[in-house]
Amino acid sequence: MSGIVLSASVRQNLLSLQSTADLLATTQNRLSTGKSVNSALDNPTNFFTAQSLDNRASDINNLLDGIANGVQVLQAANTGLTSLQKLIDSAKSIANQALQTTVGYSSKSSVSTTIAGATAADLRGTTSFASAVANSNVLYSGAAGGVTAATSGATLGGISGSDTGTVINAATTAAKLLNGAAAGDANAGVAAGDTLTVNGKTVTFAAGDVPTTIPTGLTQVAASAGVTTGNVFTDTSGNVTVYLGSTTKASIGDVLTAVDLASGTQSNVAGTLTLNAGQTASTVTGGGALKLQSTTGSDLSVTGKADILKALGLTSATGAGNVTATAARTTSSTTVSSLVSSGSTLNVDGHVITFKDAPTPSAASLGATQGVSGNVVTDGNGNSTVYLQNGTISDVLKAIDFATGVQTFTLNGSGSGTLATASGQTASSINTSGQLKISTGVNADLSITGTGNALSVFGLAGNTGTASAFTAARTSGVGGIAGKTLTFTSFNGGTAVNVTFGDGTNGTVKTLDQLNSQLQANNLAATIDANGQLTITASNDYASSTIGSTAAGGAIGGTLTSALTFTTASTPVQDVVAQSARANLVSQYNNILNQIDTTSVDSSFNGVNLLNGDQLKLVFDETGKSSLNITGVTYNSKGLGLAALSVGVDFIDNAATNRVLTNLNSASSTLRSEASALGSNLSVVQIRQDFNKNLINVLQTGSSNLTLADTNVEAANSQALSTRQSIAVSALSLANTSQQSVLQLLR
Template sequence: MSGIVLSASVRQNLLSLQSTADLLSTTQNRLATGKKVNTALDNPTNFFTAAGLDSRAGDINNLLDGIGNGVQVLQAANTGITSLQKLVDTAKSIANQALQIPVGYDSKSTITTPINPGATADNLLGTPDPANATFLGTPANSKLTVATPITGATILSGGANTDSIGTSFAVNDTITVNGKSLTFRASGAAGPNEINITDDVSTLLAKIDALSGGTPASSIGATGAITLNTGVTEDLDIQSSNTSALASLGLGTSVKQKRAEGPTALGGPPSLTLTIAATNSSSIPTNITFGKAAGQVSTLAQLNAALAPNNLQAVIDPKGFITITTSNDAASSKIGAIGGTAAAPGELFSGLTATDPVQNFASQTSRANLIAQYNNIIDQITTTSQDASFNGINLLGGDQLKLVFNETGKSTLNIQGTTLTPAGLGLGKLSSGSDFLDNTSANTTLSSLNVASSILRSQASALGSNLSIVQIRQEFAKNLINVLQTGSSNLTLADTNEEAANSQALSTRQSIAVSALALANQSQQSVLKLLQ
C-alpha cells in the first residue's frame, strides 16, 4: 500500500471528507448526549465548573430530606399544641360550670352584733349606749356583841346584841330612790313604796331595785359591803331622812352613781377602727375607720365597699343587728380574726367569733363530679403532649430539633422544645373537698388555665415563626438547586437547534466531498484510457 500514490486533488478531497466526518461525529455526539461539553477535553473550564455546580446542587438536594422531616416535626408539634389548647378550653368550661351551680354551703361564716341606738343603713355611727354602773358600799357590822358583818338576813331595826343594823330605822323614816319615796312602817307595809322596820336587808335591797330599775339585782358581800346597780335607764340617786341608819348600811349619808357609757359610738369621739384578717388567699384584709371624714365609713354602702375586697358583705336587719358574712366567692372560708378599737372590751365588735360554714351535700357532690371530669382532662393533656412526636423528636416533650440548610453545615437552625405537660403549663389535678368548694377556688383554677392558654399561644407563635423560617429555607434550597443546575447546564448543554443545522450542513458537505472525490478519481481514469 505504501507504493500507492494519491494525487494532490484526491488527497485534498480525502482530508476534506475526513474533517467533515469528524465534525459530523462531534455534532451527532452532541445531539445524542444533549451536551456540548462531555469531557474535560471538550472545555476544561466549563467542564470542571459545571461539575462543581452539580456537586453543590447534589449536596443541597441531600439536605432537603432532613429539612422536610423538620417541617413535619414542627407540624406535629403544632398539631399537638392545637389539641392541648382545645383540652384547656374544655377544662375552662368545667371550671365555669362550678361557678354556675349553686354555692356549696347551706350557711356561710357569719358574725352578728347589735348596732348603736339610732344607727341605720344611711348612718351606722349611732350614739353611745348607756350601760350599768356599780356602786360599792363600805363593810358594815351588826349590833351583835361579837361584831359580825351584816347579811341579807340582818334586821333593819333592833335592840342591843341583835342581828340588826348599827342604827335602826324608825317608823315614818323615808328613803328616796331616784325621786320615789320608800316609807318605813311598824307593820303591814304594802306595795313597792312601803317597808316594815322589822324587815331584813335583802327586803330593803329588793325595794330599792324595784324603784331604781337597777339591773342586775343588788347584793351584799361576805364583808357586809352592799353592791347597788344603776341599770341602763337612769342614774342612781338615794337619799334618806335617817342618814345615820343609811350610813350603818355602809352607804354613807347618800348615794349618787351615774350610769356608765356603753359601747362608744362608732363615729366617736374618738372614731373607732375595725380590722378583719384576710378571709382566704384571694382576699385583702379589711381596715376600716368609722366616721364621716374622707376615706372613713359611715353608711352600709360604704361598709360593703370596704368589705368587698375581703370577700365579705354586711346587712342590717329590722331588729337592729348588723350581720357580716362571707360572699359566694369565699363560701368555704371562715371570717378572719376581728380586731381594732371597735373590738376592744365593751365595744360593739368585742369578743365576736365567726361561725363555721356548713356544706350542702348535693352541691358538693356535683362539684366533686366536676373535679373528676377536670382531672380526666389533665390526664389527656399529659398523653397528648407525649404523642406529639415525629421521627422520634417531640418538641412538646422538651426535645431539640437541629436543621442544616447548606452543604458546609454553617447555616443551621436550632429549635428548642418546651415541656408542655400539665406541670409545664402550671396545671395540676384537683382534690375533692379542697377544690371547687366556692367561687374563689373555681376562679383560682380558671386563672391557672388562662396562664396555660397564654403559654400555649406563645409556643404556637414560636413554632409558627420557626415553621415559616424552615419552609422559606426549604423553598430557597429548591430554588438554589435549580439555579445551580441551570448554571451547570448553561456551561455544558448543546444548542440542539444549532447542532441539528450543523448536522444537515455537514451531511450536505460530506455528500459534496464524496462527489468531488469521485470526480478526482474519474480524471485519473481518463488518463489511463489515453494510454490504452
C-alpha cells in the same frame, strides 16, 4: 500500504473528508446529548464549573427531604397544640360549671356584734355620751380697767344712768302743769296727738280728762303721792297714754311717770305704780330740771319733737323735727365689763335664751307653761328669758344648762317648779379666772350662736371676738361607734381593711353600702338586721375559709373592739348536695388532664415529638452552616402547670375554682405562645424550603447555560457538514477518476 502513493488532491480531499466526519460526529454527539460540553476535552472550564453547580444542586436537593420531614414534624406539633387548646377549653368549661353551681357551703364563716340603734343608713347607732366642759374667754367685772375677773354674781345690767336737762323753772316740781302759764309750769306746748318714743315704746299725749272707764287694752295707773296725778294709762305692751285733761291738767310728774313706765323703771302692778327693784325713778331736781333715769337693763333713749324736748329742758334744739335725749348706764365692780343689750339672744343647741330689760316677773304672774327660777323664766323645754334688771352670770349659766339639759326645771303649773341637776351632770359655773365652764350635756354637742352682743359679752366669740359661734364636743361613751376604727388583716390575700366610722365624709364610713365598698377588697361582706346586729361574712369566693384563722387571715382589731365585742368566728358548714356536684366536676376535670397527657405523647411525626421534649434540627445548605434548631417542650398536664384535683380540696368554693381557672388561663396562654413560636418556625422552614427549590433551579440553570448546546445551531451544522461530506466524497471521486484517466492513457 506504505507503497501506496496518493496524489496531493486525493490526500487533500481525504483530509477534508476526515475533518468533516469528525465535525459531523461532534455535532451528532451534541444533538444526541443536548450538550455542547460533554467532557473536559470539550471545554474544561465550563465542564468543571457546570459539574460544580450540578453537584451543589444535587446536595441541596438531598436536603429537601429532611426539610419536608421537618415541616411535617412542625405540623404534627401544631395539630397537637390545637387539640391541647381544645382540651384546656373543655377544662375551663368544667371549672365554670363549678362557679355556676350552688355555693358549696350552707353557711359561711362570720363574726357579728350588736350596735344599739344602728341601721343600714347609719351604722354608728345610738351613742352614749359623757358631758364635757367648754371654757369661754375670760369675763371681766366692770371695775376700772376691766381687769378684775367677774364672778357668778356679777350683774348683767349696769348702774342706772341719768340725763338731767336744763332748768325749766326754778319753782318747777312734779306737780306743776305740763302746759301751764303759771310760775313753775313747764309750758311745754304739748298738743293732743304728740308722741315721745322711749326705748322703742310710745308715749302718746291725748286730749281730754282721764276717762271714767278704762279704754280697751289699757290699764289705769293709779296715783302715787308725789309721783303722778293719775292722768297716765299704760297698756300690756308697755305703751303709755298721757291725758292732757281739761279739769285736771296733766303735770310734769305725769310725763316722768310715762317715761319710767315706757323704759321699765317703774311698773303698773295691779293698778299700782311700783318702782322696780334696783331702779331709780325719774324726778325733778331741786333746781327745776327734769332728771330722767335709765334702767339698769338698758340705756335710756327719748325721742320727740325738738320744741317739746326743749320746753322740757332736755335739748337746746328747736323746731318740729325729732331729736333724742339719752341716758347711758355705767359699769361697776359688781357688773360685767360689757353690758348686755336688751333683745340680744343666745341660741344654745337649738334653744333660745332671750335677754330682756324688765324686772323679773313673779311666779304668780306667769302662765301654766312657764316657771321662774332666779331671774330666769323658762318654758320647761329649754327656751328661757333672762331679765337684765337683776340678772347675773349665774342666771345665764342656768339658762344655758336648761338649754343643754344639764339642769332641769320641772314646772308645777303656778309659775314655780323644782330645779335639779340631771343625773351624772355637773352644772355650768365660772372659775376664779372669770371663765365660763359650760357643761355640754349629753344630748348634743354644744353649739352656741347669738344675736346682738351676747356672744362677745360672755367671751363666746373667740380670741379675736369675731367668731360667729362657740362649739364643743361631748365625750363619746361606750355603745356608739362614731370615731371608732375597725380593722381586718388581709383575708385570703385581700387588701387589709381600716374602717373609721363617721359621717361618711373624708373617708369615714356611715352607711352599710360604704362599709361593703371597703370590705369587698378584703373578700368580706357585711349585713345588718333590724336589731342592729352587724354581721361580717366571708365572700362566696372564700366560703370554705374561717375568718381570723391562721390559714386565711382576717383577724379583727381596732378601737371598735374596745367598745363592742365580736362573736368568735363561726366555722363554714358544707352543703352535701353542692359538694357532691362539685366532686363530680373534679372527676371530669381529671379525665381531661389524662387526655392532655396522651395527646401530647401522640403529637409525633417520624419519631420526633416537639410536645414531648424532643428537638428538631434542620439543615438548609450543603455546608451545614445554615440550620435551624427547634427545642421541643413537654406539654403534658404537669408541663402546662396543671395538677390533678382532689375531692374536698378543689372546687369546694369559688376561690378554689378560680385558682384552677387561673392555672387553666395560664396554660392556655402558654399553648398560644408555643403555637405562635411553632408557626414562626414553620414559616421559616417553608421559606427555606422554597428558597432551596429555587436555588436548585438557579444552579441547574447556570450549569445548563454552561454546557447545553444550541440545537438550532447544531442542526444547521449537521446539515452543512452532511453537505460538505457529500461534496468531499464527490471531490475525492473526481480526484480518483482523474488518476484513473492518466492510467488509461498509459495502457
